[in-house]
Amino acid sequence: MATVTATAANFESLITDNDIVLFDFWASWCPPCRAFAPVFESASTENPDLVFAKVNTEEEQELAAGFNIMSIPTLMVLRENVIVYMRPGALPQVALNDLIAQVRSLDMEEIRKKVAEQQNAS
Numbered sequence: 001m002a003t004v005t006a007t008a009a010n011f012e013s014l015i016t017d018n019d020i021v022l023f024d025f026w027a028s029w030c031p032p033c034r035a036f037a038p039v040f041e042s043a044s045t046e047n048p049d050l051v052f053a054k055v056n057t058e059e060e061q062e063l064a065a066g067f068n069i070m071s072i073p074t075l076m077v078l079r080e081n082v083i084v085y086m087r088p089g090a091l092p093q094v095a096l097n098d099l100i101a102q103v104r105s106l107d108m109e110e111i112r113k114k115v116a117e118q119q120n121a122s
Contacts, residue, residue: 003044006053008063021051025074027058033073036090
């Protein structure tokens with residue numbers, strides 16, 4: 001699947017209707033964002049079972065603010081509606097492929113248990 005455009009209007013359905021979603025928060029004026037774009041697009045072609053969504057931070061300021069995006073590009077990965085990765089910076093292809101493999105192999109039962117423990121502690 002090619003990348004899709006994520007907006008405030010379709011964000012909820014993207015994360016609830018799909019198991020793994022990768023979000024690229026970017027802006028057209030950002031050179032590192034432009035450099036990361038072909039890497040993200042290539043990964044989307046190599047992983048057609050995953051959703052790759054781009055969030056234009058200039059057009060979707062409220063969405064970016066909702067996730068406290070301070071630097072771009074920022075890559076955010078959700079699996080089963082849980083944020084499992086979120087970091088600024090462009091990744092090389094090898095690192096993105098490795099990250100995708102790690103996300104696929106996560107034990108989500110264990111992740112949910114840890115999230116619940118953290119919520120109970122606070």
